[in-house]
Amino acid sequence: MVKRTVHRKKSHGLQTTKKVSKTSTVQEDTDRWTCAFDGASSDGSLALVRSGINGHKLRIIDVHTGVQRSEFSSGNGGKIKCIAWGHQPKTSASSQVLVALGMQDGKVLLYSPARNAIVRTLEGAHENVEVTSVTFVGAEVFSLDSTGILIQWDIASGSLIKQLKTGLNDARALLVSSDAQRAVVASHRIELWDLSKQSKVQSWPGHTSAIHSLLWAADETALVSAAQSDRHVHVWDATAHNASQPLAVLNADSEVVHVDVSLGGSVLSVGDDGVLCAWHQAAQTSGNTSSRRRNDIGYSADGVVRIATSGGLPLPVLLARFSRVATSEGSVMLVRGSSVKPLFETLELADQDGQFAKEIVLTREAQDNMLIPAAKAKTDAEKQLSAQLHSYSEQGASVTNPVSEGVRKAQRAADDALPDQPSLADRIRQLSVGTDAHAPSDALAAGLKLGSGTLVRVLVQSLHTSDHEMLDTVLGNSSRTNVVRDTVLALPAAYVLAFLQQLFVRFQSTPARAAQLLPWIRNTLALHSAYLTSIPSLVPQLAGFYQGIEARLETHQKLLRLSGRLELANTQIRARAHHMKEQQQQQLDAQKQTAMKPLNVYHESEDDDESAVGSTEPPTPVWQAEESTDDEDVGGSEDGQDDQWSDDNDDDDEDASEDDDASDASDKMDVSANSDDDDDDNADSDDEDEL
């Protein structure tokens, strides 16, 4: 016998509703939501009043399926002002569930949802005055009209038992104790009447506006009230005499439209913004709660529940009630959706300690296409049937077979052993580079086969974790040209920039390490130039480095020139030597010659004046790689590097660039010479290192 009258202000709450459920064609055209949960029978029904074309309509909705069980139309423009659930007197063994409807014209109708008919009309007492509240106690119905007249009816005979004139103007809410001895009536103030003596016992100030909800709490020793346009819920001590102060004031976030009290005294309210606030065991007369905090400040909500779509659009909670199951104190049923198609959901507010969760945000999808399924299922019974049948669907489900999963797992395990996480053994092997010529190279780009081990994994690891020590260990290998080359070559493009940045930082901070760092920088720039040029923000990224280099090179321009000259000479000597070598190698067939030629291009270097980065055209990796080795061959590592950088900087230094290209040309020859066996090459480079 729980009765609620929810005033839903058109102004704010409905706008929210409108916003969310755009597809809803039927909107509330009244500012009043009258509804009641069937509390007694635990059967789970919600009686909801909607305005129809011809007067109000009462819908009985099954909370388990959300389907309408029966519908009653008042007809003739009759307006239902209040409703309450109750039982027919137990004259026969079975008691029939009834809904009492308080009408605007002063009648009280008793409606049987099962029969879908009005079984009795109680009239003759409220003379055309709006019945504002109605409630059942046992076999009797109590009704209150707006002039403050309280009528006690006998259901079986439909006759008036008692009449009480409270004189309370604009009375809105009524409560009768279960022994039918005490009645509480409320307008904006609250009065307690003794029904047998017909006298006023107690009066409380109530609220500043008209009270719409009034409930018993704590075994009918406390009252909970909420009023229109008021965001406070008041708890009153129903036993106290001369209490002008509420026992507790509960502050909701917004105007309260609906209130419910649990058996354990927890209170919830639904605001007109659709937010549910809950107070844990706030409505109790025992002193411990009131001493918790001071009354006049009020309690803020222990728990707040909001609903939003995944897109963040808020969905309002329309109604809520506490579960009437004894053990679950914090179990709450929420109603959302719309009055056309409400959706019911059970939510556990309390955690294991019984405390309410501070804030719960539920993500739910907004209702859409509400009318389409309605069109498919014609009658209520068909709707109910379809709502009750949950047919099988594998949509969105994953299907697993233990066997196939086992296979997949094994594969995954094998995959996991690949590049991301090298085993410890791998790492150790990689740290002692060069010793193992057969390190796994499958991770490297395009299936390149390298002649020596690389440090790429350690490098990637160190970059990934920004482990400076490990990086320094890697950089310490700069003397091993093959290693440097191969490592840089295998470095994934994603890490190139990070690596460069690290190199630049070191280059700037400790110029003394330049000798160590330059091979790395040069190789990186040269081997990954294709990638680097594709980075739009490359110039600002490299600007600092460029300026630093330039500043350092300014002091010995002449030296550079000399170096360039020497390099030129050197290269020419080498080229000549190569030429002779080439002539000696008669086995080199014409095909190979021509194959070499396109790589050995001088023209491209001639028009590379405008190119910023000196290493000219993007060469094929092999070619470049061999080049770097060859530079080492020549011996003057420092010179070579400087030479290259000067090359970059002095665009006008034609000699140097030509020089470089010339050396490139000679490299080509080397490739041809050494392409047959990598091992030789390896040995060569090692030897030269020693030199």
Next chain:
Amino acid sequence: MAAKATKTGDPASVRRSRKKDKSNSAKETSGGTPTVGFANPPASKRTMRRPDKLQINVHARKMLEESLKTPIVEATISMQDTEIYRTIEPKLVSGGLLTNDPIVFSGDSSLFYLSKDNAVAVYNVENGEMVQNFSAQQHQQHQLIGVPRLHPSAIKAMVADQDESEGHRVYTFSADHKARLWDADTGELLHVWDLGTIPAFAVADPTKPGHFFCALWFQHIKAAGGDKHRYSICRVVLDRNQGTAMKEELFRVNNPTGLVVRHDGQWLAAYSKFRVQLAHLRPNGTVVQHMWRMSERVSVVAFHPGEPVLAVGDWRGRIMFWFCVDEDLEHDTEDRDIIRRPHHWHAHRVNAVAFTEGGSTMLSGGEEGVLVLWQLATESRDYLPRLGSDIIGIAVSPDQMYYAVTLRDNTIRIFSAMNKSLVSSLQGLKFAERGAALAKGRRAGIEHARLARALDDDPFTTGLVVHPATHSLVLNGDPGFLQVFNHLGDRHLASIEVASFNRTGGSSSDDVSRPHVDLVQYSSDGTWMATVDSRRTDASRGLMAVTGSYLKFWRLDPSDQTYKLASRIDNPHSGGVHAIAFQPVLRKGSQQRDSAGLLCVSTGRDSTFRVWELQTLPSAQGDAPHSFWSCRASAQYRGLEPHGAAFSADGSTLAVTFGGAITLWDALTCTAPVATLVASAATPRLTGAAFIGGSAYLTAWSAERLDVWNMLTGSVWWTLAMPIRDVFVHQRAALLAVVAYQIPGSSTASIMVYSPASPTPLAALQHPGGVEAVALVPAPASAKSGRSHPDTEEGQPKPDPLDDNTLVVLTPTGLISVYGAES
């Protein structure tokens, strides 16, 4: 966490154990060592036990034996413990079979009547809601939604009074030899007449009010070819003024299966298996009898209202029109060449035939679940297909506006005659249909084997499972379905199709291989549902060959509150799954609602148990993350077959029973058992295990005993050595309910509710007629009480858990009895 104990297997072993028990109790009384009768704890270092514990056990044993001797629950105060027996009383009864017959419409077609055992339930045709309910046993104080159980005055026939000038009236003819007239609006009993014998069928004489044709039991003939029940077909006149019933015998039949009357009240047809007896009641009072033997077994007979036709439906699916209603004939034999016309559409047995007024349309239905509307003039047919189950009865409302179809799965559907749209649907507990089938099978021997086979294919395996959020009952429904049932409102809530399958097969319906839902479990917050379903081949009847089982994980879709399949795991265990159990989720915070990392354990016939883990993958579209279940670990133990499995309340420990041992595992690693608990070396195979919610106790049970272990001491706390049928462990409160059979083979089951700390039952009751399953369901607090129990602080006595819970008992006949602590 309701695990199902298997049926007590072979009676011999049961008897043995009983004998042992007796000898044990004898020793106890003679003052011997009080260790017998209760399993000795294993002689391991873990289980040192003080002797006074033993004393408690012995005491408890005596208490129990004493308590169960008393037929009805009685409050007894234990000498040692302060705990007392709580009186629990039946609150209501729901479930049960709606009807096996066509429903009975009231004269104005606004209501219809169903007879449930000895009660009459009145329903509104428009919305299928019960409006009134009355029975001959009104003096029971408590409110009954359904029917009091097992009553001798079961209603055999029901006739609505067509004269409704004084309101709705209904006549009932019940097995206690009484005919009664009821006011259906108020439930008031108006008149009672004594018939002197058991009525079997009754139809009203359509022309004379107060006149009925009844089949009254006459005599029982024991013959070589089978017992014969001889019934006399009488005209019964129930006089309201004098309160007398006048009987006038018309003719006699053997073993009738039905009785029908023609609209003019002059022709009467009674039929049995292969025989149709037709009687012409001439206005001058003479009775002309006709009798034919049929070549096909007759399933239903109906008179055509307009033409002189008797429609006979048979087991082969034909409806034969016999043009035999001929007033001029004095006598009729099988020799007469009667014009017959077959109407053949049904592939299976025709279960129901009905005609509309005037006879323009004939309605028929059978195993296909298709309502066929024959337009007799044009010989065209219309169909209402896919009704969900076999049609067993069809009724046409008196105003010709509704067709009511009774389906075998305990469903009644009412269709509008105008547009064949569904007007209302009434769905009972599907399980009740099994009980009815069994009872019927016992009566009719021939069908028995087939029925038994059908039931074997679809055993009741899920037990009663309580949905954690809504507290409704979940159990086996139709094959391949789960039914969600509200026992308090006697209301069907939902059918969940767990597997898809073909509904009908070829002409031999045995071909249909229907999946069976073996198990269902819910996670503690109801977000996840796990089901196991299997398909069986019936190639080898003796050995149930399981061809495939599927473990399915369903997620609750919060938007529409239905379970959506999330993961299907094919053949999680080769050979079948024994048990599944969810890890109780610890709520770390309300924000974390997707509960990734939730575990579920399954045990199977392949001697392995597997732990499944919920994994979530962030999805690309940015909507809800895709979650699926995968196997996290699997383990074996000594090559034994695991049966019961359970997680501890904090989810850290996993208990799995292997043979007679309970093994405890770390739920996350499952590498090796942390501990092994053995109650005694002679412990038979443990079939289930569960941690008792809210306490430090673990229980494990086999077909013959139940042990409760205290996990703090690692010892057996107490033992119940009885043939155990079912055990239900409450998930939150420290309660467990045990169904046991005191006397093996008897139909009276004992139900005990225990708190794990004490072997003294909190409540015990005896349930005649057997019990299929029990459950402890959180009770709705009565609206009046409004008990305010604030946070139970220390010092305050804890509220009795029984107060907050009701005991739900499911009987083999499908009735759900709800017991609650006395308030």
